[in-house]
Amino acid sequence: MTTNIKPKEATAIINSLIGGVVPKIGVSHIAVGRNEEVNAFISALEDVKNGHSIMKFWIGDFGSGKSFMLHLLNTVALKQKFVIANADFTPENRLYSNDGKAVLLYSAIMNNLAIQTKPEGGALPILLQKWIESVLMKVSKDNQIPLTEITQEQNLPLVETQIMTTINELSDVGAFDFGSVIMKYYQGYIQNDENLKKYALKWLKGEYKTKTESRSELGIREIIDDHNYYDMLKNFCKLFTSIGYSGLMINLDEAINLYKIQNSGTREKNYEKVLTIYNDCLQGKVENLFFNIAGTKDFLENERRGLFSYNALKTRLQTNRFETQEIRDFAQPVIKLRPLNHNEIYVLLKNLQTIFNQNYQIESQVDDQDIKNFMEEIYNKPGAQEFLTPRQVTRDFLNILNLLRQNPTLNKDSLFKEVNVLDERQDMDLSYLDTIEEL
Structure with a gap:
């Protein structure tokens, strides 16, 4: 599973897990159980x-x-x-x-x-662009206008009509404002008006705090708020499926x-x-x-x-x-989600060791028996059965690999013996909430 990992993925996995968070990319390389x-x-x-x-x-x-x-x-x-x-x-x-x-x-x-082409997020402008292109193709076909001419100023009314018609078909609630903002985005697109595009995106992302601000910058009297945001999510879902x-x-x-x-x-x-x-x-x-x-x-x-x-x-x-x-x-x-069993944790640590070696381009001095020794140490610690989590095991394992990489003369077995099991729930003790509610 880990033989075809990209350098960027390897670095993200190692850095994220050491930091106690899930990597945004490459998770399929460490998925077990x-x-x-x-x-x-x-x-x-x-x-x-x-x-x-x-x-x-x-x-x-x-x-x-x-x-x-x-x-x-x-x-x-x-x-x-x-x-x-x-x-x-x-x-x-x-x-x-x-x-x-x-x-x-x-x-x-x-x-x-x-x-898929922008997995890190921020894909809304790309999606809007794709949707607008699909509208332009329809207008071009229906009116027998060459695609090379469809964005010319004289064709703007045709495009705007098609945008509103399509949005009305897709939307259940808020269609007029939704369509009007997308038209503003289109106008900014063909006029190279970056501010107009920015304001349209700001509206679509629910970032206007007041209707006055929206009307001033965009000419739209309504905004997305606490009460209509779910309807807008449903509108966007229909818009995305309409472009494939x-x-x-x-x-x-x-x-x-x-x-x-x-x-x-x-x-x-x-x-x-x-x-x-x-x-x-x-x-x-x-x-x-x-x-x-x-x-x-x-x-x-x-x-x-x-x-x-x-x-x-x-x-x-x-x-x-x-x-x-x-x-x-x-x-x-x-x-x-059931806890990973010992065999699954072993496979996970083996995969992490391979990724670690590829990331730093080294040959780790930790072998399969060492991984077993590490697991034996940590799983025999007091509280392991109740409190030990995959996050803690992987973080401790990678921390030890890092120490050994930077200090090759350290004794592996001594490091293994120093691991401790922490109750991660202590930081998230919520029992006081029930007490407050009783009071």
């Missing part, structure tokens, strides 16, 4: 391609691989010609609000739009930040928004849309603050009661 989940996801992608919509919840403990799983899904979806977007819930980003926090999440999604993409996949990580909302009414409104999106996807009210939300077991199952505190979600998201550790149901909306 998730074949069943990926195969089920590929099957779900086919359904979305065919016009269905799906919402999945990826649940696991801190450091168990939720974020990694979302990045792996990105790699698969991009190859299937999906437009993807990643965003994290934060104290300032959420699904529902009245003070701009929901539209901030929308802006993060729009800024992170990615396609399979659909739009949105990944939302760090859902624990919804659990941490202290105001119970606001938290419930956010869960109500989750329910709205879930129902839209499962009842066929939207097409070609795939939502993934990653969170902890508390975020899902805590009956005071989690999704299960909202009864309509609890009844929909409860685990298949016939499922066991050996018999898994990957078709259900909630996928619980």
Whole structure:
């Protein structure tokens, strides 16, 4: 798996994992133990391609691989010609609000739009360009105007009419403003007016704070806000599929930040928004849309603050009661990520050692037996069974490889003995939230 890794991917993997985060690229080279989940996801992608919509919840403990799983899904979806977007819930980003926090999440999604030729994000201008080109081709064909002449000033009314007609066909809500802004973008495109294009993109990404500002810079009286951003996401999904993409996949990580909302009414409104999106996807009210939300077991199952505190979600998201550790149901909306077993961790560390060697162009002095010795040391530490996560194992392993690379005379076995198991959940102890709510 790691023999054909690109230098850029190798560097990203090593640097990211040492830093305790998931690399944006190259994750397929370190994917182990998730074949069943990926195969089920590929099957779900086919359904979305065919016009269905799906919402999945990826649940696991801190450091168990939720974020990694979302990045792996990105790699698969991009190859299937999906437009993807990643965003994290934060104290300032959420699904529902009245003070701009929901539209901030929308802006993060729009800024992170990615396609296979631009996987790092920022693909909205490219996608708009492709859509406009498809409109120009239709106008050219319908009116028998050569493509080389279609952008001339005298043809602007024809193009604008077609833009509005097409947007009206695609959009359910906000079609007039949506189409008007895209026309502004087109005008900026043919007139080489970078400011007009910039203002149009600013509007489409939900970055106007007031209607006055939008009217002043763009001549548009409405803006994307906390209350209509979801409709705009659905509009964009239709626009992307109209130019040949399979659909739009949105990944939302760090859902624990919804659990941490202290105001119970606001938290419930956010869960109500989750329910709205879930129902839209499962009842066929939207097409070609795939939502993934990653969170902890508390975020899902805590009956005071989690999704299960909202009864309509609890009844929909409860685990298949016939499922066991050996018999898994990957078709259900909630996928619980099981811990990697020792054999899978060994394969992961072997792959990381190969990538490490390629990145630094060295021959590591750590062999297969050393990897086994390292695993034996760390898994026999007090608390390993309860607290040890793949993130901690890989980070410690790469830190040791780095020390040995820079200090070849160090004793490997001594370094292995110095590893400790940390309870990563200590930094995320949320029990105080329940206490606050009781008070």
